[in-house]
Amino acid sequence: MIPAAFDYHRPTDLNSVISLLQEHGDDARVIAGGHSLIPLMKLRMAEVPHLIDLQSIDALTGIETGSKIRIGAMTTQSDIINNTSLASSAPILKEASLQIADPQIRYMGTVGGNVANGDPGNDMPGLMQCLDATYILCGPEGEREVKARDFYHAAYMTEREDDEVMVAVTFDAIKGGYAYVKQKRKIGDYATAAAAVIMSKDGSTCKEASIAMTNLSDTPIFCGAASDCLIGTSVSAEDIKNAVASMIDAIDPAEDNRGPVEFKKHAAAVVLSRAIERAWQRA
Amino acid sequence: MNDMTPDRNERKANLKGLGSSRKRVEDLRFTQGKGNYVDDIKLEGMLHGDFVRSPYAHARIKSINTDAAMALDGVLAVLTAKDLEPLGLHWMPTLAGDKQMVLADGKVLFQGQEVAYVVAKDRYIAADGAELVEVEYEELPVLVDPFEALKSDVVLREDLDPKADGAHGPRKHPNHIFTWEVGEKEATEEVLDASDVVAEEMVYYHRTHPCPLETCGCVASMDKVNGKLTLYGTFQAPHAIRTVVSLISGLEEHNIRVISPDIGGGFGNKVGAYPGYVCSVVASIVTGLPVKWVEDRMENLMTTAFARDYWMKGKISATKEGKITGLWCHTTADHGGFDACADPTKFPAGFMNICTGSYDIPTAYLAVDGVYTNKAPGGVAYRCSFRVTEAAYFIERMIEVLAIELNMDAAELRRINFIKQDQFPYTSALGWEYDSGDYHTAWDKALKAVGYDDLRKEQAQRVEDFKAGKTRKLLGIGLTHFTEIVGAGPVKNCDILGLGMFDSCEIRIHPTGSAIARLGTISQGQGHATTFAQILASEIGLPADSITIEEGDTDTAPYGLGTYGSRSTPVAGAATAMAGRKIRAKAQMIAAYMLEVHDDDVEFDVDRFVVKGAPERFKTMKEIAFAAYNQAVPGIEPGLEAVSYYDPPNMTYPFGAYICVMEIDVDTGEHEIRQFYALDDCGTRINPMIIEGQVHGGLTEALSIAMGQEIAYDNMGNVKTGTLMDFFLPTAWETPNYTTDHTTTPSPHHPIGAKGVGESPNVGGVPAFSNAVHDAFKAFGLRQVHMPHDHWRIWKTANDLGLHG
Numbered sequence A: 001m002i003p004a005a006f007d008y009h010r011p012t013d014l015n016s017v018i019s020l021l022q023e024h025g026d027d028a029r030v031i032a033g034g035h036s037l038i039p040l041m042k043l044r045m046a047e048v049p050h051l052i053d054l055q056s057i058d059a060l061t062g063i064e065t066g067s068k069i070r071i072g073a074m075t076t077q078s079d080i081i082n083n084t085s086l087a088s089s090a091p092i093l094k095e096a097s098l099q100i101a102d103p104q105i106r107y108m109g110t111v112g113g114n115v116a117n118g119d120p121g122n123d124m125p126g127l128m129q130c131l132d133a134t135y136i137l138c139g140p141e142g143e144r145e146v147k148a149r150d151f152y153h154a155a156y157m158t159e160r161e162d163d164e165v166m167v168a169v170t171f172d173a174i175k176g177g178y179a180y181v182k183q184k185r186k187i188g189d190y191a192t193a194a195a196a197v198i199m200s201k202d203g204s205t206c207k208e209a210s211i212a213m214t215n216l217s218d219t220p221i222f223c224g225a226a227s228d229c230l231i232g233t234s235v236s237a238e239d240i241k242n243a244v245a246s247m248i249d250a251i252d253p254a255e256d257n258r259g260p261v262e263f264k265k266h267a268a269a270v271v272l273s274r275a276i277e278r279a280w281q282r283a
Numbered sequence B: 001m002n003d004m005t006p007d008r009n010e011r012k013a014n015l016k017g018l019g020s021s022r023k024r025v026e027d028l029r030f031t032q033g034k035g036n037y038v039d040d041i042k043l044e045g046m047l048h049g050d051f052v053r054s055p056y057a058h059a060r061i062k063s064i065n066t067d068a069a070m071a072l073d074g075v076l077a078v079l080t081a082k083d084l085e086p087l088g089l090h091w092m093p094t095l096a097g098d099k100q101m102v103l104a105d106g107k108v109l110f111q112g113q114e115v116a117y118v119v120a121k122d123r124y125i126a127a128d129g130a131e132l133v134e135v136e137y138e139e140l141p142v143l144v145d146p147f148e149a150l151k152s153d154v155v156l157r158e159d160l161d162p163k164a165d166g167a168h169g170p171r172k173h174p175n176h177i178f179t180w181e182v183g184e185k186e187a188t189e190e191v192l193d194a195s196d197v198v199a200e201e202m203v204y205y206h207r208t209h210p211c212p213l214e215t216c217g218c219v220a221s222m223d224k225v226n227g228k229l230t231l232y233g234t235f236q237a238p239h240a241i242r243t244v245v246s247l248i249s250g251l252e253e254h255n256i257r258v259i260s261p262d263i264g265g266g267f268g269n270k271v272g273a274y275p276g277y278v279c280s281v282v283a284s285i286v287t288g289l290p291v292k293w294v295e296d297r298m299e300n301l302m303t304t305a306f307a308r309d310y311w312m313k314g315k316i317s318a319t320k321e322g323k324i325t326g327l328w329c330h331t332t333a334d335h336g337g338f339d340a341c342a343d344p345t346k347f348p349a350g351f352m353n354i355c356t357g358s359y360d361i362p363t364a365y366l367a368v369d370g371v372y373t374n375k376a377p378g379g380v381a382y383r384c385s386f387r388v389t390e391a392a393y394f395i396e397r398m399i400e401v402l403a404i405e406l407n408m409d410a411a412e413l414r415r416i417n418f419i420k421q422d423q424f425p426y427t428s429a430l431g432w433e434y435d436s437g438d439y440h441t442a443w444d445k446a447l448k449a450v451g452y453d454d455l456r457k458e459q460a461q462r463v464e465d466f467k468a469g470k471t472r473k474l475l476g477i478g479l480t481h482f483t484e485i486v487g488a489g490p491v492k493n494c495d496i497l498g499l500g501m502f503d504s505c506e507i508r509i510h511p512t513g514s515a516i517a518r519l520g521t522i523s524q525g526q527g528h529a530t531t532f533a534q535i536l537a538s539e540i541g542l543p544a545d546s547i548t549i550e551e552g553d554t555d556t557a558p559y560g561l562g563t564y565g566s567r568s569t570p571v572a573g574a575a576t577a578m579a580g581r582k583i584r585a586k587a588q589m590i591a592a593y594m595l596e597v598h599d600d601d602v603e604f605d606v607d608r609f610v611v612k613g614a615p616e617r618f619k620t621m622k623e624i625a626f627a628a629y630n631q632a633v634p635g636i637e638p639g640l641e642a643v644s645y646y647d648p649p650n651m652t653y654p655f656g657a658y659i660c661v662m663e664i665d666v667d668t669g670e671h672e673i674r675q676f677y678a679l680d681d682c683g684t685r686i687n688p689m690i691i692e693g694q695v696h697g698g699l700t701e702a703l704s705i706a707m708g709q710e711i712a713y714d715n716m717g718n719v720k721t722g723t724l725m726d727f728f729l730p731t732a733w734e735t736p737n738y739t740t741d742h743t744t745t746p747s748p749h750h751p752i753g754a755k756g757v758g759e760s761p762n763v764g765g766v767p768a769f770s771n772a773v774h775d776a777f778k779a780f781g782l783r784q785v786h787m788p789h790d791h792w793r794i795w796k797t798a799n800d801l802g803l804h805g
């Protein structure tokens, strides 16, 4: 658990970051909170001759709330938990963040690192898909936008180019009920299964619904068909069952120490039905 | 006339002796980050070692090329078995009478095995150097299942003559290590045949790991000028390590100084000798510079001593009324690639023959077969006395299974089979003499405290509600009554590598009435500096706050066998009391001289000697201490010192009654511990607060083991749980509230009646948690599932019982 040697860079503006990335290509990587990257370096599963620290780049910080929400990439999970205006405009972020890792890690782990990492275990990518968030990336040609739902190709393979930096995530304030339900083995563990659900109501029928699942495939899974099973219904036990069945078709969990595939599917079904019930209650 | 204030009770309180919840004196430095651990040791010119380890569980080594590593700037040496062979150090003896490769000699037998040792100027270069060593392996078939290993024609230990006896007698197969038999086989089988009811079950206690907060490590420093080797290390038995180092290195023992500084938890992991120690010593001798080696977490989990891995097949018989008639057990013990168990020499399966537990079982038989597999060596007593937790888990599961077979309440079944108070001292069918106990009192107190009958009613209602679809949660009541055997132990039957398992204490009283006491043990967090001073305070009448306790430096401390198996209080604690009594005996003569009366006319009173019948005439121990150094007392040597080497006449037998009330979500497999009641009887209680701390800590380890912690391997012998992401260590969040309680049955043979407590909660906790899980599903037909009871395994149990519709 001793990393290989690396050079440490700490630029103060985004352009310098991008030129360093261009200069060193594959040999360079940005580091945000380091709580995904440093373990990989210590295990020598990632060798990073040039480490570019993003801590001193002001352009990557800040939380803007309102009907449209913008969270800078360097915002930590702890910042999210403690931001009261975010807690009222998008409370699901706080609910999910409180289930990520432990308090010490949440002081370090950032939104940008969490969504850019591409690890299927990270909670925020699924959450961002549920929110239909947009990622703002900045590269040599300037900024571009990518939908969270289009961002993830496979484990650690994303739409982001090597010389691009994640600047911020944006999404609309939540209307209706929400729930983030996660099953894990202990504090500090990645999900055995997790479900993010947002639902809104028109009278007693479901007007909108959005469902995304975490750590049940090699990418987060946005479950459009499962969401459709709820829209226009009264969200009866039967409707929830249909949504769950549709979600099960969409995921593809792998066996690991958390359990065999059959158990993961069962856990996915349980967390999703509980999340739907809770979101609907809150809608 | 002397002043008679403060009064007796106040004087007693001032001593902070036995029974005082004195605050731990060591915590001041620990909580301020001022502890001094092995990795804090930095010596002038110190080098660092790192291992090249095998990625394969079983492979032949075709070649090792160290050129690239040697070419790296800052690498001073790369050791392989070839370099150690001329010194005879490429293999080393294990504590269990086997031998173990220090560095891979032709082949590797487990993933993570030490293949080469790189010595470099700093820790980072050492790691870079290790990456550059090129090893060519030829993979061999892997054996991870001990039952298969006993049938396979793949020979793991090619170094052993398959026909020759092992250290513990004949071997039946090249992968077989020993058979150990206790009790009466035929008689037990006859009893089983003739009994009304026989319950049979395979009880597996999975492989796990002590995982102390601080990993294993050492700093070896050879001073070539004076020929002395100083070895700092995370040693639970520093004196034994000194002797072993002397025997294998050929250095004279007086030229070796072993120092155990502060140790961040041991739990058995730090009893044995590891290749890292040998390689560091060799590297220091070769370079003439100090060499540090400290494991990282993965190395610790993957390679240094594991615990348990016992497959225990059991049969228990009883009359229709539930009186147990016989117990039969055959254990298949998976020892990994080498037999490196830390057990007293004559006990290759430790004290597994305590498996009759708290019960009066007239006839019993135990056989244990040790087996080699492609896993890491070890088999240490993880917070328990040698295999006692395996034994306790076995019998407490068998009792539950028997209760099912008899259709009887498991609490009642225990009650009618307990050894009765008037049966002590009690000789068990498997040969132990239980010194004391009062199981019925403890049991009744425990059942009453948790409201046992109401809990059973609530459980029955819960089952009804579950069946009616009103809830998805089941309720389990986990019962355990355990009896330990600790304090190894009598030299007549307990030794390690021929060293008798006595322990020692040496006391010096200073002129002004304070003292230093040194012991052969070593604290790893148990609080020895606090509690041993309390024993002495009560014995010699000087305040505990005026007594320094020192351990762990073999140049200054008297010889002892170290700290594990809850032996410190039963053995070194006894030595402390005995040495204290020698001090007191001399003090009595000095006091009598000072008071101008006959020796027999003074008596000890808390902190002084008083003239019998004239309590106003006395000399305090403080005054006596000064007199010992400033007055010539006729016929008595000056000074006030004593030493005691204590060989206990018997082990001690702490016991306890634990009850766990657990809620289980059958859909997710998650559990919640609603209540945990732990009654411990550890005899005389030295420091109630420390006991409570030990019980909380031990229960939390028991929780981990029962509910998730394991060292798991895949079929290729790859360790699947090599980091703390997958190896379960609970945080405050997962840890339930515990209610502690006690009864007090002093040990009749221990000088102060104490029995040891540090390990009880692990021994009793594991079956309590596990029985709660089993109990929750009992109404649906569950008899036995294997630990750890993590989410998916509980889910599977529910699923197999058809509870998911």
Ligand SMILES: Cc1cc2nc3c(=O)[nH]c(=O)nc-3n(C[C@H](O)[C@H](O)[C@H](O)COP(=O)(O)OP(=O)(O)OC[C@H]3O[C@@H](n4cnc5c(N)ncnc54)[C@H](O)[C@@H]3O)c2cc1C
Residues within 6 Å of the ligand: A029, A030, A031, A032, A033, A034, A035, A036, A037, A038, A039, A054, A073, A074, A099, A100, A101, A102, A105, A108, A109, A110, A111, A112, A113, A114, A116, A117, A121, A122, A123, A124, A164, A165, A166, A167, A188, A189, A190, A191
């Ligand atoms: C014990 C433990 C438990 C954890 N449990 C959870 C959990 O339950 N759920 C969960 O979601 N996470 C968990 N984490 C991960 C934690 O939340 C991480 O901190 C987070 O995933 C990554 O954020 P970071 O800021 O630390 O990123 P880093 O580790 O610094 O970076 C991660 C990756 O993203 C890249 N990156 C970072 N920032 C940017 C950027 N602005 N632009 C482009 N690329 C970028 C880096 O180059 C790197 O490849 C856990 C971590 C630990 C150590």
